[in-house]
Amino acid sequence: MITLENVTKVYSSSQGAVTAVNDVNLHIKEGEIFGIIGYSGAGKSSLIRLLNGLEKPTNGRVMVAGQDIASIKGRELRKARQEIGMIFQHFNLLWSRTVRDNIAFPLEIAGVPKDQRLKRADELIQLVGLHGRENAYPSQLSGGQKQRVGIARALANNPKVLLCDEATSALDPQTTDSILELLVDINQRLGLTIVLITHEMHVIRKICDRVAVMENGKIVEEGKVLDVFQNPQQMITKRFVQQITEPEETKETIAHLFNQYPNGKVVQLTFAGHATERPLIAELIRNFEITINILQGKISQTHQGSYGVLFVHMSGTDEEVAKALDYIRQQQVGVEVMTNE
Ligand SMILES: Nc1ncnc2c1ncn2[C@@H]1O[C@H](COP(=O)(O)OP(=O)(O)OP(=O)(O)O)[C@@H](O)[C@H]1O
Numbered sequence: 001m002i003t004l005e006n007v008t009k010v011y012s013s014s015q016g017a018v019t020a021v022n023d024v025n026l027h028i029k030e031g032e033i034f035g036i037i038g039y040s041g042a043g044k045s046s047l048i049r050l051l052n053g054l055e056k057p058t059n060g061r062v063m064v065a066g067q068d069i070a071s072i073k074g075r076e077l078r079k080a081r082q083e084i085g086m087i088f089q090h091f092n093l094l095w096s097r098t099v100r101d102n103i104a105f106p107l108e109i110a111g112v113p114k115d116q117r118l119k120r121a122d123e124l125i126q127l128v129g130l131h132g133r134e135n136a137y138p139s140q141l142s143g144g145q146k147q148r149v150g151i152a153r154a155l156a157n158n159p160k161v162l163l164c165d166e167a168t169s170a171l172d173p174q175t176t177d178s179i180l181e182l183l184v185d186i187n188q189r190l191g192l193t194i195v196l197i198t199h200e201m202h203v204i205r206k207i208c209d210r211v212a213v214m215e216n217g218k219i220v221e222e223g224k225v226l227d228v229f230q231n232p233q234q235m236i237t238k239r240f241v242q243q244i245t246e247p248e249e250t251k252e253t254i255a256h257l258f259n260q261y262p263n264g265k266v267v268q269l270t271f272a273g274h275a276t277e278r279p280l281i282a283e284l285i286r287n288f289e290i291t292i293n294i295l296q297g298k299i300s301q302t303h304q305g306s307y308g309v310l311f312v313h314m315s316g317t318d319e320e321v322a323k324a325l326d327y328i329r330q331q332q333v334g335v336e337v338m339t340n341e
Pocket of ligand 1: 038044
């Protein structure tokens with residue numbers, strides 16, 4: 001559905017040239033929810049603007065829904081853009097128009113007759129759960145409701161792709177979850193391909209099938225969400241995964257334990273899929289001459305299954321602890337022996 005080939009975007013500014021997107025190759029499949037995560041300045045917004053033709057690449061090719069977005073112009077580009085809906089962090093609604101008229105606005109631009117566009121707007125109002133609010137103005141809506149209007153408006157022209165630019169960053173956690181659930185619902189009902197950019201791993205965990213990590217204009221890591229969670233390769237990816245798995249106090253707890261128990265090992269275990277449901281600790285205690293103290297644990301749900309992290313303190317003879325660690329590895333559970341640094 002979307003292919004980027006060797007895409008580079010260089011801006012020229014008063015401070016010189018800035019390479020915002022640096023030789024990016026990406027393939028996003030039809031119907032998937034694809035997340036791009038990165039810190040501020042990584043180049044995410046530039047990348048998303050290249051996808052809807054708001055920016056032209058300095059080099060490379062951008063194909064969206066069968067169209068070479070960078071090389072088309074005028075009427076052809078406007079038509080191609082109708083296949084690409086977009087929602088924004090700050091909603092970008094028209095404040096003087098009602099919910100219904102905001103949603104119907106793209107249809108007005110596309111020259112759809114009034115009765116048809118109002119009918120379509122009412123269908124979309126139902127789809128995004130805004131029934132009863134059609135005559136309200138944006139200022140009378142909550143943040144979550146505003147984003148629902150944004151989503152309905154983005155879907156007005158029946159796009160094939162929905163681009164989400166930090167779409168939940170201005171919302172509280174509960175509202176974020178309800179908007180993410182709506183995006184999954186739309187993805188499943190309409191078969192829409194969704195590309196979202198975010199700096200929050202929670203968003204990726206909750207709804208994405210695959211994720212790309214962006215740093216300094218490059219995609220430094222890419223894969224299925226559960227695989228990336230279980231086995232992050234780059235330092236930056238590990239930091240993003242820690243947003244979910246490792247509460248702030250973990251480091252303090254571990255430092256405290258190193259002082260309290262100079263002997264034994266503090267071990268981080270990571271589980272994915274079915275491994276999260278096994279009685280591993282009971283098996284270890286039963287089969288090896290060791291003691292285990294559970295320090296901290298958490299299981300998170302991703303779009304593709306569970307992912308869990310458990311911090312334990314193990315003590316016993318070096319030989320028994322080594323045997324127990326081998327046993328854990330054989331159960332497809334990740335093992336990392338923590339060091340006191
Ligand atoms: N129009 C522009 N002109 C000059 N430089 C730009 C322009 N747009 C972005 N940049 C620069 O390109 C780099 C990437 O910016 P971009 O906005 O794409 O990153 P981002 O990951 O979306 O970050 P943020 O979430 O803060 O917007 C930054 O160094 C930024 O200053």
